[in-house]
Amino acid sequence: MYRDRIRLSSLHSKVMSAADAAGLIEDGMTVGMSGFTRAGEAKAVPHALAERAKQSPLKISLMTGASLGNDLDKQLTEAGVLARRMPFQVDSTLRKAINDGKVMFIDQHLSETVEQLRNQQLKLPDIAVIEAVAITEQGHIVPTTSVGNSASFAIFAKQVIVEINLSHNTNLEGLHDIYIPTYRPTRTPIPLVKVDDRIGSSAIPIDPAKIVGIVISNQPDSPSTVLPPDGETQGIADHLINFLKKEVDAGRMTNKLGPLQAGIGSIANAVMCGLIDSPFEDLTMYSEVLQDSTFDLIDAGKLSFASGSSITLSTRRNAD
Amino acid sequence: MYRDRIRLSSLHSKVMSAADAAGLIEDGMTVGMSGFTRAGEAKAVPHALAERAKQSPLKISLMTGASLGNDLDKQLTEAGVLARRMPFQVDSTLRKAINDGKVMFIDQHLSETVEQLRNQQLKLPDIAVIEAVAITEQGHIVPTTSVGNSASFAIFAKQVIVEINLSHNTNLEGLHDIYIPTYRPTRTPIPLVKVDDRIGSSAIPIDPAKIVGIVISNQPDSPSTVLPPDGETQGIADHLINFLKKEVDAGRMTNKLGPLQAGIGSIANAVMCGLIDSPFEDLTMYSEVLQDSTFDLIDAGKLSFASGSSITLSTRRNAD
Numbered sequence: 003m004y005r006d007r008i009r010l011s012s013l014h015s016k017v018m019s020a021a022d023a024a025g026l027i028e029d030g031m032t033v034g035m036s037g038f039t040r041a042g043e044a045k046a047v048p049h050a051l052a053e054r055a056k057q058s059p060l061k062i063s064l065m066t067g068a069s070l071g072n073d074l075d076k077q078l079t080e081a082g083v084l085a086r087r088m089p090f091q092v093d094s095t096l097r098k099a100i101n102d103g104k105v106m107f108i109d110q111h112l113s114e115t116v117e118q119l120r121n122q123q124l125k126l127p128d129i130a131v132i133e134a135v136a137i138t139e140q141g142h143i144v145p146t147t148s149v150g151n152s153a154s155f156a157i158f159a160k161q162v163i164v165e166i167n168l169s170h171n172t173n174l175e176g177l178h179d180i181y182i183p184t185y186r187p188t189r190t191p192i193p194l195v196k197v198d199d200r201i202g203s204s205a206i207p208i209d210p211a212k213i214v215g216i217v218i219s220n221q222p223d224s225p226s227t228v229l230p231p232d233g234e235t236q237g238i239a240d241h242l243i244n245f246l247k248k249e250v251d252a253g254r255m256t257n258k259l260g261p262l263q264a265g266i267g268s269i270a271n272a273v274m275c276g277l278i279d280s281p282f283e284d285l286t287m288y289s290e291v292l293q294d295s296t297f298d299l300i301d302a303g304k305l306s307f308a309s310g311s312s313i314t315l316s317t318r319r320n321a322d
Numbered sequence: 323m324y325r326d327r328i329r330l331s332s333l334h335s336k337v338m339s340a341a342d343a344a345g346l347i348e349d350g351m352t353v354g355m356s357g358f359t360r361a362g363e364a365k366a367v368p369h370a371l372a373e374r375a376k377q378s379p380l381k382i383s384l385m386t387g388a389s390l391g392n393d394l395d396k397q398l399t400e401a402g403v404l405a406r407r408m409p410f411q412v413d414s415t416l417r418k419a420i421n422d423g424k425v426m427f428i429d430q431h432l433s434e435t436v437e438q439l440r441n442q443q444l445k446l447p448d449i450a451v452i453e454a455v456a457i458t459e460q461g462h463i464v465p466t467t468s469v470g471n472s473a474s475f476a477i478f479a480k481q482v483i484v485e486i487n488l489s490h491n492t493n494l495e496g497l498h499d500i501y502i503p504t505y506r507p508t509r510t511p512i513p514l515v516k517v518d519d520r521i522g523s524s525a526i527p528i529d530p531a532k533i534v535g536i537v538i539s540n541q542p543d544s545p546s547t548v549l550p551p552d553g554e555t556q557g558i559a560d561h562l563i564n565f566l567k568k569e570v571d572a573g574r575m576t577n578k579l580g581p582l583q584a585g586i587g588s589i590a591n592a593v594m595c596g597l598i599d600s601p602f603e604d605l606t607m608y609s610e611v612l613q614d615s616t617f618d619l620i621d622a623g624k625l626s627f628a629s630g631s632s633i634t635l636s637t638r639r640n641a642d
Contacts, residue, residue, distance in 0.1 A: 122574050187580045191511030254442050260507045 004218045007136040007166050016216045020046035023163045023215040027051055027129055029060035034127035034155025038312040039266065039291045040071030040092075040226075042148030044131040044165045046219040048074045052081035061085040065127060067150020067311070068112060069093070071224030079105065089115045116154040120185060130159035132206070133167050133219075135174045141210020142203070145178055146170045147223055148312030153180050153206040162208060163215040169222045178204050179309070197261050197286035198307040225317040228293060231272035238269065239276020246282065262287040264295075266314075271295045278302045294319045324538045327456040327486050336536045340366035343483045343535040347371055347449055349380035354447035354475025358632040359586065359611045360391030360412075360546075362468030364451040364485045366539040368394045372401035381405040385447060387470020387631070388432060389413070391544030399425065409435045436474040440505060450479035452526070453487050453539075455494045461530020462523070465498055466490045467543055468632030473500050473526045482528060483535040489542045498524050499629070517581050517606035518627040545637040548613060551592035558589065559596020566602065582607040584615075586634075591615045598622045614639045 008014055024047050027033060037043030048070070054060075063086035064078070075093035078084050087096065089110030100107040118124045132152050136144045145152055146167055156162050181202030184190050194201050231239075249255045259282055264270050266289075274295035277285065285305045287296065292310040297319060299305035328334055344367050347353060357363025368390070374380075383406035384398070395413035398404050407416065409430035420427040438444045452472050456464045463484055465472055476482050501522030504510050514521050551559075569575045579602055584590050586609075594615035597605065605625045607616065612630040617639060619625035 122572070188515070190515050191513075193511075195508070195510050252442070 004166055004168060007134075007168070007172070008216060009139045010137055010141040010210055013137060013141060013210060013213055013216060016213055018215050018217065020050035020217045020219070021054065023047050023131075023217045024050035024054050026161065026163065026215055027060075027062060027131075030062070031128040032063040032065070032125050034065045034130040034151065034159055035070070036067065036130075036132045036145065036148065036150070036152040036155070037070045037074075038067035038148035038150035038152075039314050040069050040224045041291070041312040041314045042133050042146040042152075042223065043070045043072065043074060044133045044163075044219075045072055045074070045167065045221045046165055046217050047131045047163055048078060052077040052083055055081040055083045063087075063125070065089070065115060065151065065155065066091075067148060067152060072221065112150065116151055119154065119158055127155050127159040129161045129163065129214075130155040131163045131165065132156050133165045133170075135170050135172055136166070137164060137210075137213075137216070138205050140205075140207070141213065142205035142207050144175045144205045145180075146174060147314070149178060149180065150311050153182065156206050156208050156212075157182070160212065161214045162212045163217065164213055165217045165219050168218065168220045176204050178202075180204070180206055197288060197309055222320065223314070225320060226293065226314045228271045228316065229268040231275050235269055235272030236276055239273045242273060243276060243280045243282075246280075250282075257282055258284045258286075264289040264293075266291045266293060274299065277304055280304070297322075324486055324488060327454075327488075327492070328536060329459045330457055330461040330530055333457060333461060333530060333533055333536060336533055338535050338537065340370035340537045340539070341374065343367050343451075343537045344370035344374050346481065346483065346535055347380075347382060347451075350382070351448040352383040352385070352445050354385045354450040354471065354479055355390070356387065356450075356452045356465065356468065356470070356472040356475070357390045357394075358387035358468035358470035358472075359634050360389050360544045361611075361632040361634045362453050362466040362472075362543065363390040363392065363394060364453045364483075364539075365392055365394070365487065365541045366485055366537050367451045367483055368398060372397040372403055375401040375403045383407075383445070385409070385435060385471065385475065386411075387468060387472060392541065432470065436471055439474065439478055447475050447479040449481045449483065449534075450475040451483045451485065452476050453485045453490075455490050455492055456486065457484060457530075457533075457536070458525050460525075460527075461533065462525035462527050464495045464525045465500075466494060467634075469498060469500065470631050473502065476526050476528050476532075477502070480532065481534045482532045483537065484533055485537045485539050488538065488540045496524050498522075500524070500526055517608060517629055542640065543634070545640060546613065546634045548591045548636065549588040551595050555589055555592030556596060559593045562593060563596060563600045563602075566600075570602075577602055578604045578606075584609040584613075586611045586613060594619065597624055600624070617642070 035044050064084055065088055068090045069092040075091050076095040079096045079099045084105045086106045088108035099105045132143055133146045134143045135146050179200050179202045183192055264274050271293045275298055287308040289310040292308055292313045294316050296308045355364050384404055385408055388410045389412040395411050396415040399416045399419045404425045406426040408428035419425045452463055453466045454463045455466050499520050499522045503512055570577055584594050591613045595618055607628040609630040612628055612633045614636050616628045
C-alpha cells in the first residue's frame with residue numbers, strides 16, 4: 003500500500019519503474035543522491051542506472067552526503083557510469099578506479115560540498131535522487147535513515163526522483179530536523195544550542211512540481227559492520243569513565259556530564275556502550291552517525307537525547 | 323594630568339610607584355598580564371618586578387594574551403621570575419630558557435586559555451596587571467592597543483593592578499568591544515555576524531574594589547618590525563586581486579567582496595597594502611592584529627571597517 007506514503011495525491015501519477023526513472027538521468031548530468039555512511043541511500047535507481055549503462059553507456063558526476071551502501075559505488079564503477087565523484091566514498095572498486103585516474107574524485111570535508119554549491123563554485127545538480135519514507139500532503143520529502151546533503155541536493159536540483167522505500171518504518175517520520183542555514187555574506191549562527199533543540203522541519207521542503215519520478219523500493223540499508231565490544235575497547239571505556247568520574251568529583255562537571263560527541267566505528271561504538279555501566283545519567287550526545295550503542299544507551303535509561311546525520315545499525319539492531 | 327584618566331575619584335588614592343605595585347605580586351602567584359602581539363602590554367610593573375627579583379628572588383606563573391613587547395619576557399627571564407609561562411611568546415632569551423627546561427611553557431591556541439580558566443582546568447590568576455587608557459566613572463578599565471585575554475584576567479583575578487599609560491591617545495576610548503561569552507554547557511553563539519557589529523562594552527567591567535594599585539607610565543608600545551612591500555609581495559597581491567576580480571566577474575562576489583580576514587607579518591601586510599590599487603570598494607576586515615596596511619586602506623577610502631584583537635604599528639604609523 004505505497005499510496006499511503008504519497009500523501010499528495012497529484013503525485014501518484016509519477017510512480018514509475020526504477021528503469022524508467024533511471025532513464026531520466028542523461029549522459030553528462032550532475033546527480034545528487036541521498037546516502038550518508040551507507041544509510042538512507044537511494045537503492046533502486048542507481049542500480050537501474052548501472053544496469054542501463056551496461057547496454058547504453060553514459061557518464062555522470064555523482065555527489066552524495068557520504069558513502070553509499072549496498073555496493074552501489076561498486077556497481078556504478080563497474081558499469082563505467084562515474085566520470086566524477088565527491089565528496090566521500092569507501093568502496094574498494096571505486097577507490098582503485100580513482101587511483102587509476104579513471105574516475106575524478108574530490109575528497110572533501112562533508113560540510114563543504116553544499117557551501118561550494120551555494121557559492122556557485124560547483125555545478126548545481128541537474129537531478130537529485132532521494133530515498134524517502136513518505137511524501138507529505140505538501141509534496142515535501144520525508145527522508146529515511148540519513149540526511150547529510152540530501153535536502154540541499156533536492157532544493158538545488160531542477161528535477162527530483164524520490165525512492166519510497168517500504169522497508170523503512172513509517173515511524174521515522176517526525177525524527178528529522180531539516181534546517182537550511184542563511185546564505186553568506188549575511189550568514190547568522192545556526193540557532194541550535196542544546197542537543198534536543200529542534201529548529202527545522204521534519205520534511206525537505208521543495209516544490210512538488212520538481213518531482214519527476216517516484217520509484218517504490220523495498221530493500222533495507224546495508225547493516226553496519228562494527229565489531230562488538232571486547233576486552234580492549236572495554237579497557238578504553240573504563241579509562242574514559244574514570245577520567246569523567248574524576249572531573250565530576252573535582253566539581254568541573256555534573257553527573258550529567260556535558261553533551262558527548264561520539265565518533266564512528268567499532269571502537270567508538272564499544273566505548274559508548276561502556277557508559278551503560280557508568281554512574282552518569284541523563285546524558286546527551288551529538289554524533290555524525292548514530293550506531294547501535296546510541297540505542298543501547300537509550301534503552302538502558304542512560305541517554306536522554308541524541309542527534310546525528312544518519313543511523314547505521316547492525317543486523318541485530320535493525321531487527322528491533 | 324593623569325587624574326583626568328582616573329574618573330572614579332575614590333581610586334586616586336590607589337596611585338603608587340611601579341615598585342610598590344610590583345611588591346603586591348608575591349612569590350608563587352599566578353599573574354595575568356595584558357599584551358597581545360607586543361601591543362598594550364603593561365610596561366612599568368613587569369619591569370619593576372624583574373628589578374625587584376634581582377634583589378629578592380621570586381617566581382610566578384605568567385599568562386598573557388599573546389607576546390609582550392619592550393623586551394619584558396627577556397627581562398623577566400633574566401631575573402629568574404618565570405616559573406611557568408603561557409600561552410604564547412616570541413622572545414629568544416625566554417625560548418632558550420624554555421628549551422633548557424628552566425621555564426615550563428604551554429604553547430596554546432590563544433582562544434583556549436580563558437576557556438580552561440573558566441572550566442577550572444587552570445588555576446585562576448591571583449592578580450592581573452592591565453594597561454589602560456583610562457578608568458571610567460564606574461571604575462571600569464579602558465584597555466589600550468590590545469584586548470586578548472585582558473578582560474577575563476581582570477574579571478577572574480582577586481586583585482587588579484592598572485597601568486595608566488599616558489603615551490596612548492585618549493581617543494582609544496570607545497574603540498573596544500568587550501564581550502564575555504556565556505558559559506558552557508549553556509553557551510550561546512556570539513551574536514557578532516557583521517564586521518561592524520558592536521556587542522559589548524567599551525571598558526572591562528570589574529568591581530573597582532579589586533583595583534589594589536594604579537601605576538602611571540609613559541612608554542610607547544614596541545614598534546612593529548614588519549618590512550615594507552617589495553616586488554615579491556606586490557606580485558602576491560596582484561595574483562590575489564586578479565583572482566578576486568575573476569570571482570566578481572563570475573558573479574560569485576560583489577565589488578565589495580566578502581569580509582576579508584588578514585593574517586599578520588610582512589607578507590600579509592604588504593598583500594593587504596596591494597588592495598589600495600584594486601577596483602574593490604567598501605571592504606571590511608576581521609583580523610587578529612591590525613597592522614599598518616589596515617590604516618593605509620582606511621585612509622585610501624578602500625576599507626570601511628576592521629576589527630581585531632590588537633593594533634601593532636610601525637614607528638611611522640605610530641607617529642600619525
